[in-house]
Amino acid sequence: MTTESETLVTQDLIERKGKFSEPKVAPPIALSDIRKWAIAVYWPDEPPPMYWDEDYAKTTRHGSIIAPLDFNPFAWPVHREPVPAARASADGAGIGTRGMNGGQTEEYFEPMRAGDVISTTTGLTEWVERTTRLGPTLFTTTETRWTNQNCELVKVRKSIGIRY
Amino acid sequence: MSVNVYWEDVEVGQEITNWSRKTDFMHWNRYAAVNDEFVYIHMDDVAGRAALNEQGAFGMGNLRFAYLHNMLRDWAGDEVQVRKLGCQYRAINQKDDVLTCVGTIVAKRVENDEHLVDLTVDVKNQEGQSTAPGEATVALPSRNGD
Secondary structure, three states: OOOOOHHOOOOHHHHHOOOOOEEEOOOOOOOHHHHHHHHHHOOOOOOOHHOOOOOHHHHOOOOOEEEEOOOOOOOOOOOOOOOHHHHHOOOOOOOOOOOEEEEEEEEEOOOOOOOOOOOEEEEEEEEEEEEEEEEEEEEEEEEEEEEEOOOOOEEEEEEEEEEE | EEEEOOOOHOOOEEEEEOOOOOHHHHHHHHHHHHHHHOOHHHOOOHHHHHOOOOOOOOHHHHHHHHHHHHHHHHEOOOOOOOEEEEEOOOOOOOOOOEEEEEEEEEEEEEEEEEEEEEEEEEOOOOOOEEEOOOEEEEEEOOOEEE
């Protein structure tokens, strides 16, 4: 366990626990976004036609091209959140400012298609703090709910962030 | 449509078809380009070492997550519906690692008229080290219709 003086749990973290953000809205999904995503995650192989061939996709249960489940319609925002110092430079920073992706669990409901406008709301749900080989380490769990323009649930993501 | 496997044809304990990639900056950069994931620890060896990875820059967890989806889809075909997938990133994806996604069926059930299969999954490196153990649930087509 970390000592009280070493804790990475900040007052801001405590105040944010259990509070969900206002909805954030992504630009409409374009067919080209889906195609490029599929090419990147299947590189160097050709991606499945489900993600780029409308005629083929019509023969499937989905009835049209769908996005890979891991597709992120929020990439490339025009307006950007401030980047934490440790992510903004190549030099890194001190204890508690370094971060890594610890993992995620996603439950899927409606698929994402071209033209969909996805909204999310996010909240910090819990954390665990312990000493690891990286030193004092904080594991936070954040839940994000994705819905489409018809208010249908698309997915629920629980992601683990690691601060050290 | 593409049905590679029906629910009735799989057995608990069965290993599904692996899915593999050798990962380097070409893979990471293409993924960064679509996910807008331009983070120094994934691009710059100095930043990777500052983040306590002696070998330098390292791969994105999200890309391994995408690879796990690819494994499930390529194994089961386009009629599969992945209901749940999760993993924890336990080891770093170093440059030139050969990552292999693996999965084993641990349960079969019918729930709300869906023919479900539960699996354990992982992304192993060329040394067989587990880097992203996790679990998945998928709905497979049934020979009796679903």
